Amino acid sequence: MMVAGREAIENARLLNIIDPNVLSNLGTDVASFINKFKITDPNKISQIAQSAAESIKTKVYKGVEIVGDATKPPLGEFDTVDILGKRFIEDKSALGLSNPLNQLTPEEWATKQIVNKTRVRINSLPDTLTVRPSQFGNGVVPEFNEFKDFKDFVFKIDADTPDLRNAVANAINALKAEFPDYNFSSIFGQ
Incomplete structure (x- = not known):
């Protein structure tokens, strides 16, 4: 094309x-x-x-996969890498928590979507050799050395309830305890 x-x-x-x-x-x-x-x-x-x-x-890139071996699946993906802001921005959808068919509590959702996925990304960074665009990107990605030392994560969450805020705060506290060199914050209703 x-x-x-x-x-x-x-x-x-x-x-x-x-x-x-x-x-x-x-x-x-x-x-x-x-x-x-x-x-x-x-x-x-x-x-x-x-x-x-x-x-x-x-210098804001969407859909950046981190890769150890180019012939294998990615180690993880960052929704947004903001080079000038020196941060990762992760978009999280929690709107489904209000669905009556939903089986997760806000606490379970936050553990799965924030703690577990962020842990994988951070732990995968030392094994990363290259980057490539994910299907959710636009074909361009930064060089890995441009962001490999970033320590800030922002979680943009599309829902906003008191229970969800509490669950996300607990998730961020868990991440801060596990990764004290990193900074974590959240934005709700985005």
């Missing part, structure tokens, strides 16, 4: 990105991403091309 690569380059130029190497890599990365995930919807391709150019400009 070279069209997607050309569109990403044009979007980047509109954002005053002119370095030929950056533009070339951007075009190649976006085209490869479109091919890898077999994306054919022209609107989705345009969104990805625009998002990829914006990531290059803002």
